[in-house]
Amino acid sequence: MSHNVIWHEHKVSRGERESLNGHKGCVIWFTGLSASGKSTIANIVEQKLYERGVRSYLLDGDNVRHGLNAGPDILEERHGAEFAKRFGLGFSAEDREENIRRVGAVAKLFCEAGVIALTAFISPYRRDRDAIRDTINDGDFIEVFIDTPIEICEQRDPKGLYKKVRAGQIKGFTGIDDPYEAPLRPELRLEGGKKDTDTLADEVISHLEETGVIPARSRRQKTREGMVEV
Amino acid sequence: MSHNVIWHEHKVSRGERESLNGHKGCVIWFTGLSASGKSTIANIVEQKLYERGVRSYLLDGDNVRHGLNAGPDILEERHGAEFAKRFGLGFSAEDREENIRRVGAVAKLFCEAGVIALTAFISPYRRDRDAIRDTINDGDFIEVFIDTPIEICEQRDPKGLYKKVRAGQIKGFTGIDDPYEAPLRPELRLEGGKKDTDTLADEVISHLEETGVIPARSRRQKTREGMVEV
Numbered sequence: 141m142s143h144n145v146i147w148h149e150h151k152v153s154r155g156e157r158e159s160l161n162g163h164k165g166c167v168i169w170f171t172g173l174s175a176s177g178k179s180t181i182a183n184i185v186e187q188k189l190y191e192r193g194v195r196s197y198l199l200d201g202d203n204v205r206h207g208l209n210a211g212p213d214i215l216e217e218r219h220g221a222e223f224a225k226r227f228g229l230g231f232s233a234e235d236r237e238e239n240i241r242r243v244g245a246v247a248k249l250f251c252e253a254g255v256i257a258l259t260a261f262i263s264p265y266r267r268d269r270d271a272i273r274d275t276i277n278d279g280d281f282i283e284v285f286i287d288t289p290i291e292i293c294e295q296r297d298p299k300g301l302y303k304k305v306r307a308g309q310i311k312g313f314t315g316i317d318d319p320y321e322a323p324l325r326p327e328l329r330l331e332g333g334k335k336d337t338d339t340l341a342d343e344v345i346s347h348l349e350e351t352g353v354i355p356a357r358s359r360r361q362k363t364r365e366g367m368v369e370v
Numbered sequence: 371m372s373h374n375v376i377w378h379e380h381k382v383s384r385g386e387r388e389s390l391n392g393h394k395g396c397v398i399w400f401t402g403l404s405a406s407g408k409s410t411i412a413n414i415v416e417q418k419l420y421e422r423g424v425r426s427y428l429l430d431g432d433n434v435r436h437g438l439n440a441g442p443d444i445l446e447e448r449h450g451a452e453f454a455k456r457f458g459l460g461f462s463a464e465d466r467e468e469n470i471r472r473v474g475a476v477a478k479l480f481c482e483a484g485v486i487a488l489t490a491f492i493s494p495y496r497r498d499r500d501a502i503r504d505t506i507n508d509g510d511f512i513e514v515f516i517d518t519p520i521e522i523c524e525q526r527d528p529k530g531l532y533k534k535v536r537a538g539q540i541k542g543f544t545g546i547d548d549p550y551e552a553p554l555r556p557e558l559r560l561e562g563g564k565k566d567t568d569t570l571a572d573e574v575i576s577h578l579e580e581t582g583v584i585p586a587r588s589r590r591q592k593t594r595e596g597m598v599e600v
Contacts, residue, residue: 151413151428152420160423183381190382193390195425197483198381207475207505218501219467227468237449238457245437246476253427253485271448275437 157254163194163354165251167244167276168258168344171269171323172286173315174301175293177332177340178260181286184341185258194354196256199243208246209239231312237268244272251280256353264314266321279351284344285323288332290315387484393424393584395481397474397506398488398574401499401553402516403545404531405523407562407570408490411516414571415488424584426486429473438476439469461542467498474502481510486583494544496551509581514574515553518562520545 158164168185170178182198189196206214212228219227229235240263250257263269273281293315294302305313312318323329328347330340349356388394398415400408412428419426436444442458449457459465470493480487493499503511523545524532535543542548553559558577560570579586 150417152416152426156420157425160420160425186382187380190386190390195387195390195483196382197479199479203479203482204475207478208472210475218504219471223464223467226464227471234453234456237453241449241457242438242472245434245440246479248437249427249429249433249476250480250483252433253425253480255483255485274448 154252154254161195161254163254163256164352165254166256166280166282166348166353167247167251167272168256168282168284169244169247169263169269169272170258170260170284170286171263171326172288172332173290173293173320174262174313175296175298176286176288177330177337178262178286180337181330181332181340181344182258182260184337185344188341188345189256189354192354192357194256195254196258197250198258198260199247200260204239204243204246208242237265240268241271244275247272248276248280251276256348262314262320264318264320266323269323282328282347282351283323283326284328284330285326286330286332286340287322292333384482384484391425391484393484393486394582395484396486396510396512396578396583397477397481397502398486398512398514399474399477399493399499399502400488400490400514400516401493401556402518402562403520403523403550404492404543405526405528406516406518407560407567408492408516410567411560411562411570411574412488412490414567415574418571418575419486419584422584422587424486425484426488427480428488428490429477430490434469434473434476438472467495470498471501474505477502478506478510481506486578492544492550494548494550496553499553512558512577512581513553513556514558514560515556516560516562516570517552522563
């Protein structure tokens, strides 16, 4: 049975996964006000990575709200009322902290799987973001602050949330009557509102190239595409 | 700005991720008694998949216990005592249910990312496993019952847990004084203890080939490796 013992000892390492993929894993943590452009830019980055054959996955409200971080209403259906009350996440400060904590933990798993995890949550509190940074290896956590002035966010207001806040229908809204704590030393600061989203996504891609997370496009490729050599 | 609008509309689809990878995503849910061979077999399956260039990721106690499903002691350090009390997972029936629920939700995310998620947890209750099956698309959930007789598990006892149970040091242990509910219709049943772990892992790989999750090895490849054509 010595053959089995050898198998048992070997686990596929992160390095092996990364060399299979041809790029590294990391966590790109987007943070910014509601309507600052987090999801839009994250989706463009994903598309650009995909076109280069890079594996990524975006965690956002759409795919965690109904599963991992489901509220009591969703949990009650399958798990009963008591369970839902104990484990369903609401919108208290504590519940938001746990929401972000879990997203961070899952993003870390994707990173270890050799995938580039992107997250798009307001994540307004510095302490919560720093707690995630603490759990992730140096260099694997890339905090991207989308620094869009609140006036522009409010003008955009794609979900009509700022309107509701102004009408007094929503309380505790980030940037209005709840604080947004901007990152002090983000790996990247994007000037939302000043530049278009495609340009901002390119800044993220460039950062990944410069830090060696993904291979830079070779000169030859650039020339073939008709671009000037740099 | 019409260019941005187009970008915004397009999200990288699961199909695109799968075609980039050359295989599908799915969830392989191993279930069985303590020491039945879940982790060992899952690790061998991962190794075999890796050798074929297939992306997979194993969720087990090692990588979720300290992060996603951390207990109160771990959470207290970074988040304080009150938070830890509210969100730390213990070992009550309810806490175990939530533990498994979260693992299922994360496995689903990996599956949607085009990765083969493997999970190795005792997951003794049929209801909990079926709740996860319910949240995952037909065909994406592969329940693998490692049917190792408890006598063999107790003989192996790599962590000395059965010994502690017999000495009265552990209560509520699956298979002894807490029930293990075997799957009624698992996609795959592996005869742990009767066959060696490498053979059992091959049965999982064959199932993935037969159901089209991963491409079957071509006849030519098999011949080149000196194997008989089938």
